[in-house]
Amino acid sequence: MSAQMPFLRRPGTVLAMRYAAAILLTIFFVFPVYWLFIISFKTPDEIFAFPPVWYPESIQFANYRVLFKDGDAETVWNSLILAGVSTVIAMVLGTICAYSLVRFKTGGENLAVWIISQRMMPPIAIVFPIFLLYVFFGWVDSFHGLIILYTAFSLPYVIWMMRGYIEDLPLELEESALVDGCTRWEVLWKVVFPMVRSGLFATAVFTFVFAWNDFLFALVLTRTEVITYTVQVTHYFGGQSNFWAKIAAMSVLGTIPVFFTVATLQRYLVRGISMGAVKG
Amino acid sequence: MSESTASAMVGASGVATPAGVAPDRFFKYWLIVPAIFLLLLVGLFPLIYSLVVSFQSLTMLEMDYSFAGLTNYIALFKDARLWESLLHTVLITVIALPIELVVGLLMAQLFLERLPGRQIFVSLLVLPTIISPIVAGATWRLLFDNRYGPINQIIGWLASEPMPLLWTINPNLVYPAILLCEIWQWTPFMFLILLAALSNVDKSLTEAAEIDGAGYWRTFFKIVLPSIWPVMAIAILIRGLDLARIFDIIYALTAGGPGTMTETASIYAYVQGFQQFETSYTAAMAFLIIALLTALVTWAIRRMGLAK
Numbered sequence: 001m002s003a004q005m006p007f008l009r010r011p012g013t014v015l016a017m018r019y020a021a022a023i024l025l026t027i028f029f030v031f032p033v034y035w036l037f038i039i040s041f042k043t044p045d046e047i048f049a050f051p052p053v054w055y056p057e058s059i060q061f062a063n064y065r066v067l068f069k070d071g072d073a074e075t076v077w078n079s080l081i082l083a084g085v086s087t088v089i090a091m092v093l094g095t096i097c098a099y100s101l102v103r104f105k106t107g108g109e110n111l112a113v114w115i116i117s118q119r120m121m122p123p124i125a126i127v128f129p130i131f132l133l134y135v136f137f138g139w140v141d142s143f144h145g146l147i148i149l150y151t152a153f154s155l156p157y158v159i160w161m162m163r164g165y166i167e168d169l170p171l172e173l174e175e176s177a178l179v180d181g182c183t184r185w186e187v188l189w190k191v192v193f194p195m196v197r198s199g200l201f202a203t204a205v206f207t208f209v210f211a212w213n214d215f216l217f218a219l220v221l222t223r224t225e226v227i228t229y230t231v232q233v234t235h236y237f238g239g240q241s242n243f244w245a246k247i248a249a250m251s252v253l254g255t256i257p258v259f260f261t262v263a264t265l266q267r268y269l270v271r272g273i274s275m276g277a278v279k280g
Numbered sequence: 281m282s283e284s285t286a287s288a289m290v291g292a293s294g295v296a297t298p299a300g301v302a303p304d305r306f307f308k309y310w311l312i313v314p315a316i317f318l319l320l321l322v323g324l325f326p327l328i329y330s331l332v333v334s335f336q337s338l339t340m341l342e343m344d345y346s347f348a349g350l351t352n353y354i355a356l357f358k359d360a361r362l363w364e365s366l367l368h369t370v371l372i373t374v375i376a377l378p379i380e381l382v383v384g385l386l387m388a389q390l391f392l393e394r395l396p397g398r399q400i401f402v403s404l405l406v407l408p409t410i411i412s413p414i415v416a417g418a419t420w421r422l423l424f425d426n427r428y429g430p431i432n433q434i435i436g437w438l439a440s441e442p443m444p445l446l447w448t449i450n451p452n453l454v455y456p457a458i459l460l461c462e463i464w465q466w467t468p469f470m471f472l473i474l475l476a477a478l479s480n481v482d483k484s485l486t487e488a489a490e491i492d493g494a495g496y497w498r499t500f501f502k503i504v505l506p507s508i509w510p511v512m513a514i515a516i517l518i519r520g521l522d523l524a525r526i527f528d529i530i531y532a533l534t535a536g537g538p539g540t541m542t543e544t545a546s547i548y549a550y551v552q553g554f555q556q557f558e559t560s561y562t563a564a565m566a567f568l569i570i571a572l573l574t575a576l577v578t579w580a581i582r583r584m585g586l587a588k
Contacts, residue, residue, distance in 0.1 A: 021390055022401050029468060033407050035430060036419045052430050093315045100311035107312070118323045120577050122525040124546040125566035128553045129326035129333075152318040159315065184307050213412035215528045216546075220554060230414045234532065237421070244422060251415040262410045266403065270476040273409070273469060277514040278476040 036255075039248035040064070047244045063249040072246070075232040076253050081143060082218075082228065083211035086150035091204050093151070094158030095166075099192060101159070102166045103174075112163070119156035127220050134221060141223040149221070150211040157210070157275065158203055164276045165199030166192070202268030205261050212258060229254035327570060334564035340557030352564035361540060362565065365548040366572075371455075372544065373523040376462045380519060381512075383463070384470025391471075392478050402475070409469045417532025420461040424448055424533070448534050454542050461529050466522075470515055477511035478504070513584040520580070524573060545569055 007013055038056055039047060040063050046053045067073045097115075100106045107114075130149060131140070139145035173195070177187045193200070218228040233250050236243035262269065270278050337348045356362060387405070391398055408416065423429050424447035436443040447457040481504055489499045505512075527546040530536065536543035536551070543551070549569065553562035 015395075018390060018393075018395055022395065025387060025390075026401055026404050029405050029408055029464065032416075032419050032423055032464065033411070035423060036415075039422060048428055050427060052428055052433050054430070093318070096311040097315035100308045104308035106308045111312075115319065117574075117577070118319050120521055120573065121323060121326075122546070122569050122573055124525060124527065124549045125330070125569045126322055126326045128549070128562055128566050129329040130322065131553075132329070132333075132559070133325070148318070149322065152322040155315050155319055209410065213414075215412065215414040215531070216550075220550075230412050233414060233418050237418075237532070242421065242425075244428075247418050247422065251411075251418055255411050255415055258410050258412075259407075262406075263403070269406065270472055274473045274476070274511065274514060275518065277511045278473060278480070 036248050036251055039244060040252045042245070044245065063245040064253070067246065067249055067253065072232055072250065073253060075227050075229045075250075076257075078143075078226050079212055079228040079230070079254065080257075082146050082150060082226070083208050085143075086147045086154065086211050087204050087208045089147070090151045090154040090158050090207050091200060094155050094203075095162045095193070095196070095200065096188065097155075098159045098162035098166055099188065102163055112159075115156050116160050117156075119160070123153075123216050127217055131220050140221055141225045143226050146217060146221055146226060149217055150214065153217075154207040154210060158207055161203040161206075161272070161276055162196065162199060164279070165196045165203075169195055198268075202265060202272055205265050205268065206272040208261065209258055212254075326566070330563040330567040330570070333560050334567050336560050338559035338563075340559055348560070352561050353568075355561065356564055356568060361543070362545075362548060364540065365543045365545050368542060369524060369526065369544040369546075372458065372462065372526060373520060376459055376466075376523060377516065377519055379459075379463050380467045380470045381516065383467050385474050387467070387471040388474040388478050391475055402472070406468050406472055408465045408467075409472070411465075413465065413528035414532055416461060416465045417529035420457070420464070420529070421448065421533055424457055449538055451538060451541055454534050454538065458530060458533055458542060461533060462523075462526070465529070466519060470519065473511060473515045474508065477508040481507050517577075517580060517584070521573075521577065524576070 041059045041061070042053065042056045043060060043062070046056055064073075101112055127149075134140045134145050137145075169192070174187050174191050177191050178184075182190065213230065214228070215230040215234075218226075218231045219234075222228065222231060229250060233247055233254070236246045236250065334352050335348055335350075336346065337344045337351065391402060395401070411419075423431050426432055426444045426446050431447070432443050432445050435445065445453060447453045485503050485507075486499055489503050494502065525546050526544050527550070530542055530544055530547055534542045536547045540548075549562060549565050552558045552565060
């Protein structure tokens with residue numbers, strides 16, 4: 001039957017064309033990432049070869065060794081502390097707030113809309129007054145200063161997402177726990193939190209990645225002590241020439257943790273980045 | 281027990297609280313207090329503080345707290361550089377957003393039907409979206425390098441002569457460079473959301489339409505598009521807001537240059553606040569940006585029918 005169909009309509013041809021398109025698209029979207037990774041493994045001779053070297057002769061780690069020796073790699077550790085701590089705090093505060101919004105309808109629809117509208121605030125307009133406030137308190141270049149800001153900035157997202165997960169919970173368990181003599185706080189810790197575990201996990205990944213990938217807040221609010229890896233990358237930019245090997249190696253160090261987290265939690269990806277618009 | 285009575289039991293204060301324990305009427309407020317406090321700190325405080333400071337004449341060097349009236353706002357309206365930066369922001373948004381949307385939609389269509397190995401393609405395609413925007417900018421900075429970058433090399437092959445194009449300096453090329461990086465990073469975001477939305481479209485509806493003789497495009501616009509619209513609207517809103525505050529990739533690629541050619545609102549506010557140290561002026565600008573964006577978002581939410 002397919003033999004009688006026009007060539008372009010045959011199932012085999014269609015599949016081959018779809019594959020060709022898929023491969024071309026994948027090359028376009030993956031090549032820059034590939035380029036970043038291989039530069040980090042190249043020797044200076046290979047980096048500054050003309051024409052460019054498309055793949056390194058051998059994998060060598062000298063570019064990374066330099067970062068660890070100079071202490072630049074510590075900025076990845078700073079990012080980890082800032083993103084990790086702010087994620088934990090935002091998850092706890094955001095989830096109990098979401099619970100209150102769902103179960104007790106606290107503040108009604110208006111409060112929920114106000115909270116999500118805070119996600120829309122332009123960071124540049126927020127960071128300037130916050131910077132002046134932190135100068136006043138002496139919080140510039142401190143871990144707690146940035147952690148407070150990251151936590152506050154993640155909260156609308158966490159509340160919004162956790163509201164969706166808590167709405168799906170059956171009431172019976174909370175109810176019987178109350179009858180059994182649990183206090184409301186115990187219900188929260190022993191019943192609600194364990195039941196929304198997968199939602200907590202999925203939401204935390206994105207909260208972590210937001211803080212991990214942030215550049216503007218860290219650029220403005222750090223000086224020398226708590227520089228994050230994103231700020232460190234830009235220190236290698238030069239007007240005329242760049243520190244190629246360092247830009248690449250530092251970027252890869254900062255990107256690998258995100259790749260691993262997202263890869264292990266792929267099934268939550270869509271719900272997370274669409275802010276719950278697609279339930280998955 | 282019906283859903284509503286169960287809700288009343290857990291929801292209303294103290295119905296199921298055991299005897300001896302006072303029903304805690306404030307429990308629901310304790311739960312929201314810490315979160316609301318932090319949200320006010322980053323939401324309300326900057327707004328009020330910017331407003332107050334914008335009526336003074338502070339700089340980082342001069343602490344002049346006297347009331348300056350509308351001086352800063354009048355200066356803002358006369359500041360050509362500000363309006364140009366807003367124009368650049370709008371320009372980038374209105375070009376990048378439709379491209380990301382349409383290409384993302386086409387890609388979603390491509391991967392909608394069964395394609396062996398689809399999961400591997402999808403996993404690879406989302407890589408750009410999860411890396412930090414500053415790293416994306418840095419990556420393209422390396423790709424665009426006039427001598428050692430692969431892009432000029434490829435163009436050189438196609439043109440069969442060396443092409444030392446200065447992507448981040450040449451006035452004709454800076455916008456294509458920024459847009460390419462931006463579209464590269466965020467098209468997969470649109471793709472992923474739209475793929476999920478398309479997968480949820482009721483197959484029986486589209487099949488019925490095709491049996492009734494509706495063509496591909498008619499089916500798409502009459503049935504598919506309306507059913508994915510709620511999700512698509514949120515994706516447009518999220519991306520539109522991100523584009524309106526675009527900072528990182530421009531900082532990495534051109535830092536607003538050459539001159540002020542690619543300066544966006546966020547970059548300009550950063551320059552005024554943290555390089556020129558014009559405290560009050562920047563505060564006025566911050567207030568203006570918040571006001572403009574709030575008005576825009578409110579309008580967009582109404583227009584797209586997202587408000588319930």
